[in-house]
Amino acid sequence: MDDAGLAMLKQILTGRSIPVLPVQGTDGFNADFLKICSDLIEIRQELEKFAKGNLEEDITIRGAVAGCLKTLQANLRHLTWQVRQVAAGDFTQRVDFMGEFSEAFNSTVAQLDESIRKLHESEQLLRQQAMYDPLTELPNRILLRDRLEQYVAGSHRSGDSFLYAVLDLDFFKHVNDTYGHQAGDTVLKEFGKKISAALRQSDTAARIGGDEFVAVCACHKGEEQQTAQNVMQRLYHSLEEPVQLKEAQYRIGSSTGISFFPRHASDLQTLFAKADEALYRSKEKGRNTYTVWSS
Secondary structure (H helix, E strand, O other): OHHHHHHHHHHHHHHHOOOOOOOOOOOOHHHHHHHHHHHHHHHHHHHHHHOOOOOOOOOOOOOOOHHHHHHHHHHHHHHHHHHHHHOOOOOOOOOOOOOOOHHHHHHHHHHHHHHHHHHHHHHHHHHHHHHEOOOOOOHHHHHHHHHHHHHHHHHHOOOOOEEEEEEEEEHHHHHHHHHHHHHHHHHHHHHHHHHHOOOOOOOEEEEEOOOOOEEEEEOOOOHHHHHHHHHHHHHHHHHOOOOOOEEEOOOOOOEEEEEEHHHOOOOHHHHHHHHHHHHHHHOOOOOEEEEEOOO
């Protein structure tokens, strides 16, 4: 190969700009040499595109070097698709065709998957802590409010009712003063279990603070009184079984006030107020009983 040919190859491989190939038959270059130069130019152009992230255009030349470039292009295209899948939340993606890069990629995706899993667990825990009472594990005021709005919406759709019962433990301060706060916590947890057991799966029991609990039960229109009677009978029957506190047995008492939506109130605030009023009437009657609001 003469100096002109070497200079041409050097310009193609190392020059800042790609040379323009001469017309076949000029400058003493034959067709085979010009074809090699043309292929090298295309290879260089494809590599420059790869370097800039352009993987769209297909490689048209043939041969072993071109085959390697095509394989690399296909792998990079597939890898790009896999990265998009990971970004969309698919952490099952794994790479097995790029050596050490595969190990790094797979390790990163696995760690990301684990981090996302732990984040979801933390979110669920925080949601649990925000919506549920930590002692009794019953819904708290926040979740109760959300449930009540669902009951109201359901009542408007179906024309049925629901009862709202507020329950206050009788002489609970006496438990804390006599047996200690740990015993008081035991009483609260046991009462939470008893009220949950007295309700149906579709009903809601909640602790709204201190020794005050709430029960919400859906019921058919015209069957409100019977539903209240059934629920309260189950509850007060279970309360007859005492709770073991240290060396003593303690029987839990509860005063309850009940109001019905929409029979007694068309809004929640009025519903709450009438249940509270019925609760005070239960206490006036001697406690450990329930009262349905009436005018």
